Amino acid sequence: MNFVSTPLLSIYLHIPFCKTKCSYCAFNTYTQFDHLVDRFVDALGEELRITGAGAAAYRVHTVFFGGGTPSLLSHAQFERIFAALNASFTLLPDAEITIEANPNDLDRAYLAPLRALGVNRLSIGMQSSSEMELRLFDRRHDNEAVVRAVDAARGAGFDNLNLDVIYGVPQQTMTTWAATLRQMIALQPDHASLYALSLEEGTSMHTWVERGKLPAPDDDLAADMYDLATEMLAAAGYGQYEISNWAKPGHECRHNLQYWYNDAYIGLGPGAHGFANGVRYSVIRSPQRYIAALLPPSQQPTGAAFPLTPAVDEATTLARDDEIAETLIMWLRLTREGVDRARFARRFGVDLVDLHRPLIERFTRDGLLQVDETRVRLTDRGRMLSNVIFRELV
Ligand code: SF4
Known part of the structure; x- marks a missing residue:
């Protein structure tokens, strides 16, 4: 294959399961669906097979497991997904392969086999160093778990780590935010993503604010928090390359850059979005309906042109x-x-x-x-x- 003239493709895999629901989260993710996970993995394999059949012209340079909580999957489930991925697509030898993870799920025994499978970037949901804020967020980890997770990741050979944190949250103060930033910097991640809270309808936090149990987020305070982060991260040697993202030199996230260049990426898994071949599309959100659309596997060609599959819900060809x-x-x-x-x-x-x-x-x-x-x-x-x-x- 002539790699020089072959276009680059990114693959996003949405793992729509979490152990608990965080109070601010509006992502397409479900708790208490453990019984579906194995069939979901089969369906994802089938979705990879169908899309891969139309993607011979591409070489894959990034793969991103997002969610949800991908770190809920077992090694055996990851192995099945990687088998389907490698059988269906041409992955570049230096492809960036990221897994989003909850700190509580990470220890050396879990991480080392993932590193051996080819995962080379971890994105850990730290969110805050304040125990009070972590409880407010309904996170299932504490601050110590983040420290342990980073240590385990480094020990397992991960040299590309991202930490996610949130600002602009009700009850958060400049003092707690500065402490979160200090702790994040002390952990020396290679990449940092800072997200401003977006209070979304349907989340617990939105309800608490509506009912007056929590104050509304303060936009001016959030802007000051952003300025403080910009100063502290620059002083610590992180370059800001996107509105919400900072990295040590050479650690910019290639997967996210693909989105920001609006280059081709496919989204697989319930509720994922993709843009390839001039078509923007989204996948069925319900895990049950998603599985039913893909299983049992059909031996017949679907007739749908790349990047579409039977699990696509909406698609638009962009002018x-x-x-x-x-x-x-x-x-x-x-x-x-x-x-x-x-x-x-x-x-x-x-x-x-x-x-x-x-x-x-x-x-x-x-x-x-x-x-x-x-x-x-x-x-x-x-x-x-x-x-x-x-x-x-x-
Ligand atoms: S772990 Fe992530 S995806 Fe799951 S509920 Fe919390 S914020 Fe949402």
Whole structure:
């Protein structure tokens, strides 16, 4: 296979199971579904087989197990998924393979076989160092578990670790947030993702705020927390490469970069989203319906063109203008590199500045965008007003 001319593909696998539901979580994930996990793994294998049959033109450079809690799967279940993955797709030898994990699930005995299977990046849900906040979040781990998990991961040979933390949460203070950041930095992850709480309807936290049991999140305080994080992470040697993501040099998440370039990725598993071959799609959200759509496996071709499968719920073929607009919005999130004009022109056949000259000139005059021969980037002020810019660009 000629790798030089072969397009790169990323694969997201959604594992929709958790032991308990966190109070802020609106992800498509279910508790008390242990009895479904094995059949789900079979269904995922079948979904991989069907999509892989149409993906011979691609080489896979990232795989991301998200959720949900992928670290609830057993070694045997991971082995079955990897067997299907390797039988169906061409994975590059240096592919980035990430698993999201709950700190409580991680010890050397669990992690070493995963490392041997080819997993080379771990994303650990730390969320906070404050025991009070962890209880408020209904997390099933404490602060000590995070320390142990990082230690176990390093001991098992993982040299690419991410820690996730949340800010802008009711009752969180600058003091507890600074302590969380200090502890996170002391653990020396290679990558840090900082998420602002988004209070979503249907979550316990949303109900508590609605009923007055918790104060509403304070946006100004959240902005101050973001500024503090920016300062502390920069001082600790982390480069910010995206609005919510920081990394030590060379540890930027290649899987997430694929999303921000709006390049081809397929999403498998209940509720996953994908974009490949000009088609944006989502998979059936219900695990039971997802399994029923894929099992028993059919020996017949499905007739659905890549990336579609019988488990796809909705699909839209993007018009070129929509793809350009979506790509711009995603790409501008890359705060450090911005939009590479030559790469944009290769993909869409037009220079970005020529395409949006009046708007880009106005945003540049207003100090929101910075434009040079090679790139278009948000300025610091532009980052704060990114929603306004994105709205006008579409
Ligand atoms: S572990 Fe993650 S996916 Fe599961 S409920 Fe908590 S936040 Fe949601």
